[in-house]
Amino acid sequence: MYKEVEVKLSPDHINDPASLERVIAKTAKLQRPFSHRVLRKSIDARGRTAVYRLRVGVAKDEELPKPPPYRKSYSTGKGRPEVYIVGAGPAGYFAALECLEQGLRPIVLDRGKDVRARRRDLKAIQQDGVVNPHSNYCFGEGGAGTYSDGKLYTRAHKRGSIRKVLHVLVEHGAQEDILQDAHPHIGSNKLPHIIAAMRSTIEACGGEVRFDQHVTDISAEKGRVAGLTLANGETLEVQYLILATGHSARDIYELFSRKQWTLEAKPFALGVRIEHPQVLIDHQQYGSNPRHENLPAASYSLATQVEDTGVFSFCMCPGGLIVPASTAPGELVVNGMSLSRRDSPYANSGFVTEVDEEDWAEFAGQGALAGLAYQKAAEKKIFEAGDGSQKAPAQLIEDFIAGRLSSKLNPTSYIPGVYSAPMHELLPAPVAARLRQGLKQLTKKIKGYTSNAGQVVGIESRTSSPVRIPRDKESLQHQDVAGLYPCGEGAGFAGGILSAAMDGQKVAMKIAEFIKVDS
Template structure:
């Protein structure tokens, strides 16, 4: 017999497997010796009242066989001698595009400018310790893309674009915890993601696919309005049935190459601002209405949004990529710039909470650079990042300012302890942020101080700059075929092309692009 039950439970029951099983047995009036298997299927926290509750659903199998947890089976056929397709980039979009091509009998040739996950660590350490940025191997470039070493949040609203459960199951099949199939806001953690992406790489290689690290694409092979392949920095020409371009939102040289080759791209709205860092204990106390969150509740997160005016124009100010118990990391992709991002380990047990706090940016903001056409948004990013680098001392030490000081127009005489390991320097952030962002950010922080009592305090600080929230460029494509409208056999994909906003949505987009490439060009050379 199978029963599906739903509960509203206190955290100490919902997050304690022994107590939860006893709760289930008591409710079903099962004797201690009755065989029963309990599988949690949904779990979410309700913190709206002072009495925190956990909504939990589970399937209970009583005296009957238990079906497999995963409907997905990690079994790939050999494609080593099949027709091949080229994938540029080995982030979530590129990884899942490669797996899907293999499932459909096509050999993926994946080209990744960065290093594999293990060797990439050395370059990340060099940024932190020596302030040296390798433009091809950093927090954005390398195996697994930006997500590998910058958090691993799996929540997405893009459920209409693909099968979210399928993506999560593939991750579980490659080593991710099965808890991501249950939690409302699943998360793997930056300490565990490298093993998962390495396992995905092994699946691709075992099936006969190719992955070439330290391989940068420097040109395209165009014939009669079709993209037949790419040329690498070593001069090698690699051709295939088509090209899935999944380079991520920071591959500026690819945007510039597309523009130089007169391949249609467009400037796209995005957002920029800072990272705001509080003590995690403070966020817990506000969100959970208690002095100490205890042993059962996870580190609390928050989501804030406001509208703020500058010169009569209202735009959004909002939190982005909130990292409970996390760290601020240096995410520059070239020397001479400062970029920050956030990450959390799987346990989210760090002392600090950080979140991007950003302002919407559109054509009104990049008008001074409109002569650059579709690269205007990219240029405003560069100017912000390079200004931060110059004013913070020309290292990876980041500019920072206490929140109340920023709102009051005062330079901070001292800064707080931080999770950002290269270090901080006190700077008036209005000398870095353009007025259209600085003014709105100040007004937004005032609103957030009212929405979340204690948020606007000098016991928190902002660290700059958070400028890579999404791609400043969109590579257009047909809504149905996902193919570039001008260049056949080119499939713009994922965050870098402007069609995803995280690991899961990028993975789903990678699968869709692979399916469309095969549908239109399999057996057509």
């Protein structure tokens, strides 16, 4: 007999196998012995005290069904069709592994460095304010996903198999918990090892990964992709090209624009990082202070509408750090990350509002690049307000709402440091107005959230791509250039690690399908 049951366990008992068995026996009305497997695990913090909710598969007098296998064997043979992939982020690496599954040979090119070498450049941004335009929090092996929060959550359930992506991560070293957790998280101390293991698989199966390969031109002949040019002058002939360069590859959008290949401006979100003491969030979400030792740092998700426009929290990082995510000198961008233990004393999250062509009307002359021009101008203004380093402007929340400069700031997780600045004036005016109104509306959602216990730090502007590189719905190729497959977040088809990874797999499967049909 096999069945699945939902059980509840207090944080006191969550790590005690005997308590779990007892509650399963009672709920499933079964005598021991039986075998069981936790299928899903979430925290329910709606009541006075938080509890764990588990979905458990239970088998009596038979074996527990095995989870479905997700990986076919990776191909290793010679003479496989080659697929060039530009970008070693989640979209690029998952596309590469899918190519191997599909009998294709992936060659991945990235402008940045491998995960280890990349660390030195992150240190230079954090400690010296020096931004390497090829190696930073967005560029380099693993893309923007490497030194991130590593939250593995998406609403894009129809874009592919979330389970398959999670299984690939587990095969490459992620902890198995991510297969059960309702809101899985890896952490930026563990992600680099997983990404390096993915590279090893690609190379062991005859694929290639090349770093320091900045693609500066793409050529096409008779409407079909033909070649790539690198910054070092090297040229490569290509037949199939997956373009997975992420939302910060501005030179790629500019290249498309120069070539008059179709691009579209796309709404995105812009605002600030908002930072609070983690204890404030724990106390409000779990009702206890300090939180139970078996509960993780608490998170939140907030949303409201101001003048029919969304204002919402984004990419919440419990127990995390605010990091400088600029990709070029002369700009200042912040984002958030956390380590696997999520044990910093700070909670941070993007607090952003949707922006669209109404917001960037003054740049309308730039066509499909208008949103990008608006994003660039906002980042430059924030940078120029400072001292030329990556020190970020900040304001206490009540002061931000009231529109007055803060006389002092709170301690922060942001290593380059913060200085007091009128964020209400430094942000684009309509954005500041919506964020301030949104905060007022959310005052009662989390007690203390809009108090001066928290502060806003700017600017959070790389939430998603301001440009879409459109592709044919059926073939997934760019509509002007056959053989070129725009992919992942940079193409506007993903908004996070999971969705980018699924998009990479989808495009690789499509190429395999095309090659079979074509040959």
